[in-house]
Amino acid sequence: MPGGSIYVQQDAKFAGSSPQWWYEKFWREDTKNRQKSRAVKAAVGVVAGIGLSIRFDLQPLVLYALAAGALVAAADWWWCWHTFNTTAVWRGKRRGEAITGRLLRRSLGRRGYRVLDGRAIRGQASIDHLVIGPGGLWIIDNESWSPDIEIAAYGGRLFFGEKYGTKEVKPLIDTAAAFADLLTRETGIEVTITPLLAVHCGSLPRGGSVTAEGITLARPRVAARRIKAVPDVVLDAEQIEVLARTAARELQRA
Structure with a gap:
């Protein structure tokens, strides 16, 4: 049992073959894809902000556009974090x-x-x-x-x-x-x-x-x-x- 103890039983949640271990591994590996997706969503938010600013004559236009993009990015980050956090008990991180x-x-x-x-x-x-x-x-x-x-x-x-x-x-x-x-x-x-x-x-x-x-x-x-x-x-x-x-x-x- 390399890196372990013959006297202490390993928790399956932290073993390399457990579903929890694979879930966390794939989650980390998917970080770059989530960041790219968030950037695209933020860009769409900026475009939407520009459109709303023109439609309702909001000034300065750039400020509202950037605020819309930041809001979309923040919402996407929160949703990704929330989705991962809801698995904390299953992953053995919380009781x-x-x-x-x-x-x-x-x-x-x-x-x-x-x-x-x-x-x-x-x-x-x-x-x-x-x-x-x-x-x-x-x-x-x-x-x-x-x-x-x-x-x-x-x-x-x-x-x-x-x-x-x-x-x-x-x-x-x-x-x-x-x-x-x-x-x-x-x-x-x-x-x-x-x-x-x-x-x-x-x-x-x-x-x-x-x-x-x-x-x-x-x-x-x-x-x-x-x-x-x-x-x-x-x-x-x-x-x-x-x-x-x-x-x-x-x-x-x-």
Whole structure:
């Protein structure tokens, strides 16, 4: 194992044969092509700026033309950066649970929701986030697929590319039921838990979410918005406190 250690297992994301390694390699190699494309777009922006300046009699013409070109170049740079940045979790450069946890607290904290991170039933499955609030309970896990994997629902079934998605999501659905049983038994409050899968990389339908087979997959921001948008109040402040205390006590940190 040249350059490595026989005692430390290598992370596949950084191995030379991994999809992540090839993705970053091709991205770097394509830098010059992106720069050439950006220059062409900026030139088109300059021409458009000249046309608008003449049409609306804007002076000085050169200033508006250059500003239009710079704006187009900046927008193109941002889009390229954004596209690459959305793969950060898949590439192992960022932690999905840290991103989602921060978004959940920022979006839901002031609305009476409690967010517990990294919880598990002893000897059973674990989850990244447990959300308890006026609208009910949710468990959220974080996943990431390659950028070209299409995540969609057809005929009520979930698909990841050409493969069925049942095996990918069933463990989280089963965990939601197990968590609900435990909290109901320990608190005497009848609860159900809705499973959500926060998708950090992969191609979702327009709108950033898809629901099938009893689970919703959504971008982290969309997941937080869906919880916040629930109109019904099913738990009061006292019940939320009891459930949160019980979850903190009975569910061990993963």
